[in-house]
Amino acid sequence: MFYRENGQFKISYSKDQALLTISQDKFFIFALVAFSLLIVPFIASDYWLTAILIPFLVFTLAALGLNILTGYAGQLSLGTAAFMAVGAYAAYNFQIRVPNIPIIFSFIGGGLIAAAVGVLFGLPSLRIRGFYLAVATLAAQFFIPWLLIKVEWFSNYNPSGVITTPPVTFFGFIIDTPVSKYIFILVIVILLTILAKNLIRSKIGRSWMAVRDMDIAAEVIGIPIMKTKLIAFAVSSFYCGVAGAVYAFLYLGSVEPDGFNIDLSFRILFMIIIGGIGSVMGSYFGAAFITLLPILLENIIHFLAVALSITISSAVTSVLQLLIFGALIIFFLIVEPHGLARLWSILKEKLRLWPFPY
Amino acid sequence: MRKLSFLSFIFIFFLNHLYAEDSQFFGIAGYRVGPYAAGGTPFFTGYIDYLKLLNERDGGLNKVNITWEECEFEYNTAKGLECYERLKTRGKTGPTAIHPMSTGVTYGLMDKAPKDEIPLITLGYGRTDATDGRVFPWVFPLVTNYWSQASAIIEFINQKAKDGIQGKKIVLLYHDSAYGKEPQNVIEQEAKKLKFELVKVPVPHPGNEQQSQWLQIRKERPDWVILWGWGVMNATAIKTAQKVGFKRNKIVGNWWAGSEIDTEAAGGKVAKGYYAATLNLSGSDFKVVQDIKKYVYDKGKGGNEKYLGTVLWNRGVVAALVTVEGVKKAQSKYGNKVMTGAQVRWGLENLSLSKDDLKKLGFGDMVPPIKLSCENHEGAGLTRFQQWDGKQWTVASDWIGGDKKLVRNMIEKSAAQYAKEKNITPKCL
Numbered sequence: 001m002f003y004r005e006n007g008q009f010k011i012s013y014s015k016d017q018a019l020l021t022i023s024q025d026k027f028f029i030f031a032l033v034a035f036s037l038l039i040v041p042f043i044a045s046d047y048w049l050t051a052i053l054i055p056f057l058v059f060t061l062a063a064l065g066l067n068i069l070t071g072y073a074g075q076l077s078l079g080t081a082a083f084m085a086v087g088a089y090a091a092y093n094f095q096i097r098v099p100n101i102p103i104i105f106s107f108i109g110g111g112l113i114a115a116a117v118g119v120l121f122g123l124p125s126l127r128i129r130g131f132y133l134a135v136a137t138l139a140a141q142f143f144i145p146w147l148l149i150k151v152e153w154f155s156n157y158n159p160s161g162v163i164t165t166p167p168v169t170f171f172g173f174i175i176d177t178p179v180s181k182y183i184f185i186l187v188i189v190i191l192l193t194i195l196a197k198n199l200i201r202s203k204i205g206r207s208w209m210a211v212r213d214m215d216i217a218a219e220v221i222g223i224p225i226m227k228t229k230l231i232a233f234a235v236s237s238f239y240c241g242v243a244g245a246v247y248a249f250l251y252l253g254s255v256e257p258d259g260f261n262i263d264l265s266f267r268i269l270f271m272i273i274i275g276g277i278g279s280v281m282g283s284y285f286g287a288a289f290i291t292l293l294p295i296l297l298e299n300i301i302h303f304l305a306v307a308l309s310i311t312i313s314s315a316v317t318s319v320l321q322l323l324i325f326g327a328l329i330i331f332f333l334i335v336e337p338h339g340l341a342r343l344w345s346i347l348k349e350k351l352r353l354w355p356f357p358y
Numbered sequence: 359m360r361k362l363s364f365l366s367f368i369f370i371f372f373l374n375h376l377y378a379e380d381s382q383f384f385g386i387a388g389y390r391v392g393p394y395a396a397g398g399t400p401f402f403t404g405y406i407d408y409l410k411l412l413n414e415r416d417g418g419l420n421k422v423n424i425t426w427e428e429c430e431f432e433y434n435t436a437k438g439l440e441c442y443e444r445l446k447t448r449g450k451t452g453p454t455a456i457h458p459m460s461t462g463v464t465y466g467l468m469d470k471a472p473k474d475e476i477p478l479i480t481l482g483y484g485r486t487d488a489t490d491g492r493v494f495p496w497v498f499p500l501v502t503n504y505w506s507q508a509s510a511i512i513e514f515i516n517q518k519a520k521d522g523i524q525g526k527k528i529v530l531l532y533h534d535s536a537y538g539k540e541p542q543n544v545i546e547q548e549a550k551k552l553k554f555e556l557v558k559v560p561v562p563h564p565g566n567e568q569q570s571q572w573l574q575i576r577k578e579r580p581d582w583v584i585l586w587g588w589g590v591m592n593a594t595a596i597k598t599a600q601k602v603g604f605k606r607n608k609i610v611g612n613w614w615a616g617s618e619i620d621t622e623a624a625g626g627k628v629a630k631g632y633y634a635a636t637l638n639l640s641g642s643d644f645k646v647v648q649d650i651k652k653y654v655y656d657k658g659k660g661g662n663e664k665y666l667g668t669v670l671w672n673r674g675v676v677a678a679l680v681t682v683e684g685v686k687k688a689q690s691k692y693g694n695k696v697m698t699g700a701q702v703r704w705g706l707e708n709l710s711l712s713k714d715d716l717k718k719l720g721f722g723d724m725v726p727p728i729k730l731s732c733e734n735h736e737g738a739g740l741t742r743f744q745q746w747d748g749k750q751w752t753v754a755s756d757w758i759g760g761d762k763k764l765v766r767n768m769i770e771k772s773a774a775q776y777a778k779e780k781n782i783t784p785k786c787l
Binding site: 157160252315 | 388390391395399428429430432434435436437439440442443444446447461462465466468469470473485486534535536537539540542543563772775776779780781
């Protein structure tokens with residue numbers, strides 16, 4: 001009823017190949033983009049922008065990167081945070097060592113260096129699979145932060161290996177207010193999402209999925225396994241690298257290698273598991289679930305405590321929040337093992353049939 | 359009816375907020391949950407206990423009531439920043455001053471806090487070069503910073519060692535992280551200057567297995583070991599030292615390796631003789647601790663009595679002291695009312711606590727006298743050493759300053775580089 005594609009005929013090839021073929025989808029996505037670009041900056045408080053929306057967007061980007069590798073190409077990786085670290089440190093070095101380099105080139109450069117490192121650590125994937133590959137990518141997770149601390153050149157000889165990012169300017173605009181940072185990151189995320197969506201529909205994306213589903217069969221029908229896997233590593237690490245650079249430059253402003261630890265890698269992995277493996281939309285859902293829900297829970301608990309005039313210590317709040325959060329994750333995985341993205345498509349299906357389901 | 363009572367709850371909720379408006383609000387981002395809860399809990403308990411004492415005993419700060427809110431961040435940087443943003447919106451004038459108590463959060467707030475005009479107090483951690491207040495006007499690495507401490511440890515060994523440190527072999531056993539790398543530059547330069555041999559032995563995080571490191575130390579046969587550890591690494595180091603037969607009274611820990619948690623986890627007696635640096639003395643004989651017991655705990659309002667007088671609880675009390683004294687100093691200029699972040703910054707920068715002032719406040723010898731200026735946001739730069747006697751810490755030295763000139767030069771150089779990277783023109787606010 002609400003979501004019906006009846007009567008929407010694709011009368012040309014370009015219409016058939018469009019990203020969003022159904023007009024309801026088109027309307028919804030454009031409205032969402034317009035809302036987040038044009039209205040959110042005016043209504044959101046600084047707290048919402050800096051503490052909630054910016055980290056959400058950054059983690060979405062990282063989750064998108066991991067989803068390309070794990071969800072589409074089927075290569076399990078635990079090195080996401082390390083690739084983010086490479087992106088952050090590389091972008092920092094581009095900014096301070098190349099005079100007058102535009103920030104966008106630094107971010108792209110950071111992403112490309114991360115891609116190169118990703119390919120390097122992706123080489124074992126040609127021989128090993130599944131959990132064994134996860135362990136091999138774990139090597140990146142431990143090696144890269146260690147290297148960044150060890151070699152002082154990377155942090156411009158900071159005594160403790162910490163980098164503080166120089167101010168970000170974009171065509172003369174100084175990006176330092178929460179609103180400008182938010183818009184800047186949002187535009188990057190939108191552009192990279194469109195790129196990812198298109199990559200996945202292209203020949204490369206289809207060969208990723210073929211390799212994921214059965215690599216021997218893929219090889220038999222003529223897909224070059226080595227090239228496909230390494231491209232997956234490169235593209236995924238590029239996304240993670242850009243996410244890391246954005247994380248350092250526009251969210252934290254200053255990072256230490258230890259910040260990119262295994263916990264962060266796991267967090268991003270949980271995002272794609274909960275959001276939906278092998279779904280671009282799922283990266284958004286997962287990042288939202290993991291970053292927003294704890295804050296929402298904490299605010300609800302705080303509000304209840306005040307409303308019922310009982311004092312709950314912050315430690316209890318935190319434990320309660322972990323309990324509820326953990327229970328919700330288990331609940332979701334039991335009810336919908338394919339993630340929130342699958343729930344979304346079920347909802348769409350339901351809306352299509354409503355009010356006369358058969 | 360039910361709806362009505364719910365509405366009245368909301369009404370009371372806002373009324374509370376209105377009522378609370380005329381108070382000095384202290385925003386606290388703390389951690390009592392997670393991997394470092396053992397260190398965070400006593401610190402934040404002490405911090406809040408001192409605020410409670412002021413409300414109970416003095417009726418607040420020059421009659422301005424004190425309120426606070428604690429936000430739990432579990433030592434997680436992203437959560438810490440969320441806490442900061444949340445606390446920023448509470449209270450009439452924001453969170454007064456923030457103690458990040460975590461390296462990650464400190465670095466994350468370095469750029470944000472000045473824009474929000476909120477002072478950052480990093481008591482015994484954080485960026486050492488923030489001591490140069492011309493480049494970092496909003497950051498206060500109060501009492502003593504890492505480099506001063508490292509230099510003081512060398513001086514302490516120089517005093518303790520038979521015929522000085524020259525020609526001796528020193529092992530620096532450090533947590534292999536940004537934190538563990540921080541003192542190395544200073545100690546290397548001291549090694550050149552004082553002519554001792556330095557061997558650096560890293561311990562990977564978390565450091566609960568140090569057999570190979572201590573075997574290497576045994577092979578090296580050093581005269582002293584400096585332990586620059588964190589968390590579980592400290593107790594493991596002490597236990598493993600006993601296993602390989604290295605004398606504990608030849609090990610000097612830094613102040614994050616020098617609390618009861620570390621020595622008791624090593625088994626109490628095993629740690630006997632172990633030295634550790636500190637920027638505040640432990641013990642509950644100080645008048646302020648007795649007052650907290652009398653006015654807060656005896657009224658049943660305290661946090662947890664078992665922490666009273668421990669190293670980290672006392673450090674929390676000291677952290678509250680310097681914050682509160684910064685506010686009071688600001689009040690002496692701007693009047694006895696609620697202070698804003700910018701006013702507190704001025705108060706902190708002009709803070710001066712002489713020996714007599716500390717005595718009057720009931721702190722006695724717990725902390726060294728503190729005097730800040732625009733160039734010097736550290737205040738004291740003095741470190742004291744304690745020795746574990748098997749049950750508690752005993753004082754083992756006077757306040758030691760280390761090589762101040764060397765440290766100051768390094769700070770200015772590092773701060774200047776930061777200013778260059780960030781396009782900051784160093785100046786006093």
